[in-house]
Amino acid sequence: MVTQFPSWLRTYEDCPKRYKFRCIDRRPEKDSPAFTVGRNIHAALKTFFSLKVGDRSHEKLVELLKEAWRHDRRVFTRGDPELERDWGSRAVEMLTRSYDILDVFARPAALEQFIEVAVEDELILKGMVDRIDRVGDKELKVIDYKSAKFPLSEISERERDVAAVIYALGVENLFPGDKVVAVDYIYLGDARVLRFEPTQKLMEEKLNKIRELVKRIEADRHWVATPSQLCAYCGYLDICPEGTDFIGHVEPIEIEELPF
Numbered sequence: 001m002v003t004q005f006p007s008w009l010r011t012y013e014d015c016p017k018r019y020k021f022r023c024i025d026r027r028p029e030k031d032s033p034a035f036t037v038g039r040n041i042h043a044a045l046k047t048f049f050s051l052k053v054g055d056r057s058h059e060k061l062v063e064l065l066k067e068a069w070r071h072d073r074r075v076f077t078r079g080d081p082e083l084e085r086d087w088g089s090r091a092v093e094m095l096t097r098s099y100d101i102l103d104v105f106a107r108p109a110a111l112e113q114f115i116e117v118a119v120e121d122e123l124i125l126k127g128m129v130d131r132i133d134r135v136g137d138k139e140l141k142v143i144d145y146k147s148a149k150f151p152l153s154e155i156s157e158r159e160r161d162v163a164a165v166i167y168a169l170g171v172e173n174l175f176p177g178d179k180v181v182a183v184d185y186i187y188l189g190d191a192r193v194l195r196f197e198p199t200q201k202l203m204e205e206k207l208n209k210i211r212e213l214v215k216r217i218e219a220d221r222h223w224v225a226t227p228s229q230l231c232a233y234c235g236y237l238d239i240c241p242e243g244t245d246f247i248g249h250v251e252p253i254e255i256e257e258l259p260f
């Protein structure tokens with residue numbers, strides 16, 4: 001029986017060597033300001049949506065972000081205060097820009113919910129969804145917050161994504177009789193939403209893609225490094241000659257996808 005997570009599958013597609021470090025060797029990935037922003041934004045939004053609707057406001061959300069930040073800022077503690085101010089301001093700006101599309105009146109059925117799906121007898125898919133909203137009598141919507149930039153190509157992102165169907169199947173397992181009608185990725189920095197409607201056709205296509213991907217991973221013995229602009233945000237850059245060499249020759253671009 002093989003266990004996989006959506007973020008692991010994406011890591012393998014991005015770079016098999018990073019997958020080896022992260023998912024097989026289980027080496028801790030070096031922390032970074034970008035990861036810190038992602039964790040603290042998620043923590044703030046979780047607490048925010050556990051409040052009563054009347055207690056939610058933009059000011060409260062920023063206050064919760066600062067509260068989370070106080071407990072998770074180790075990446076900056078020996079660094080320079082300007083850097084921390086810069087990243088902190090980015091985090092506040094993200095929440096401010098996206099505040100109107102967060103649906104502050106939502107009454108979530110669950111927050112930061114662990115999900116699990118068995119695909120036949122061969123594979124278990126696991127993951128965590130940020131928020132589950134009830135949108136109809138028997139209908140649910142899954143929300144996933146992204147602190148990365150909206151994808152440069154929406155078409156290619158739709159082709160690559162396998163997480164949405166895993167979330168939909170996992171949530172339907174948890175709420176028997178209910179149907180997930182949408183999985184929304186909210187890109188906080190751009191205040192844009194990428195929506196997946198998990199139709200039967202999409203489910204079948206993506207489950208086939210996942211099976212293929214898992215087979216490739218199982219057969220891989222070489223874990224070839226595939227350097228790209230993502231190396232600038234890889235926590236294993238210090239121990240990866242291919243990535244270091246690549247980064248020495250290109251300007252990094254803003255990352256599209258972070259592993260959280």
Ligand code: SF4
Binds near residue numbers: 228236237240242
């Ligand atoms: S630095 Fe780049 S090439 Fe090396 S493991 Fe990370 S993503 Fe892969």
